[in-house]
Amino acid sequence: MDIQVQSFAVANLRRRPVVVETSGFVAGFTPDDDSPYLNYATPLPSAEPTERDVAALIGVFRERGLLTRLEFAPEAAPGVAPALRAAGFGTEAMHEYLVCTPHTLTAPQSADSPRVETPTTDVEYAAVDAALAEAFGGVFPPSAQGAARLRRTQQRGGAVRFVRTPQGDCAGGASCSPPAEDTAELSGVGTRPAYRSRGIAAAVTATLSGAMFAQGAGSVWLEYSGAGSRRVYERVGYQPQGTRLYLSLPPEQQP
Incomplete structure (x- = not known):
């Protein structure tokens, strides 16, 4: 791998x-x-x-x-x-x-699993960019360029997914690169602090992975930042590879 x-x-x-x-x-x-x-x-x-x-x-x-x-x-x-x-x-x-394949992917089964959506408007892409900036503590400040990069990812064969807050804003999301070499990289999985521990990361990760497999990718890989996030990814089918x-x-x- x-x-x-x-x-x-x-x-x-x-x-x-x-x-x-x-x-x-x-x-x-x-x-x-x-x-x-x-x-x-x-x-x-x-x-x-x-x-x-x-x-x-x-x-x-x-x-x-x-x-x-x-x-x-x-x-x-x-x-x-x-x-x-x-x-x-x-x-x-x-x-x-960690790596996930179509055979290891396990979608969340709970009836309470968040509804995952694809952004379509400039406002939604900006909301995802802002939510990810907050989730990662400002490493990437929210910007028009960041929102545009997310839109380009979606338009060029990758995928962007998010979960709304009850007020209609973005609670958390992630993106996945367009596939290459029969694999794709899922990155930037982030949830705003006020909405953590609600299954958002798992739902978004599983949905993005499934979207890449539907496009024919043989695997999706990602890096994780701590034991807590690793457990989230392992629950949806990701396994350590390198x-x-x-x-x-x-x-x-x-x-």
Whole structure:
């Protein structure tokens, strides 16, 4: 699964508005946002970069004034992490990823399960963006660009789903990328604090996964942030499969 997830990461970055490929790496950039979470690189599966290759990658980020940052499945390219660490890269995080298939998916069965919807209007996309911003503590501030990115995800073959509050606003939601390499990444599962522990995350996750399987994807994968969220995902059919590594070059070490 590591090779498949890493091949997906490459294909997904190649969808970015600006893509730069150097020896062994693909970098994707979002011109309207300088967030390191939207501007990063990933290696090709089985890449074995040289010191020169790493220096070239650093140069791609330096000329844009951005943090040099990578996300990847280390087991899919064992030679990459040592080469990056030798150049001064440090670890931001290592996350386990979970995988769901059509055979393991288990939709919530409770009669009280929240009703999951697809946003259709600008107001609804903005509401989902704002709810996710609140759910993640402002890591991604709500913005017109964020709402537009969610709409593009839906329009380009991915999926966005949400659950309404009793007042008609968004209580929580998530999005899933368009499939590539027979898999898709489900990300940004978030519930506003006032509406947690009501089954929203499980309902949204199961619905999004089912939507991808209906499009023919053989699996959906995601990363989780803690034991509580992992239990939610496991209840709807997600199982551990591997790890993803996040490395970046400290600003003071940028050449």
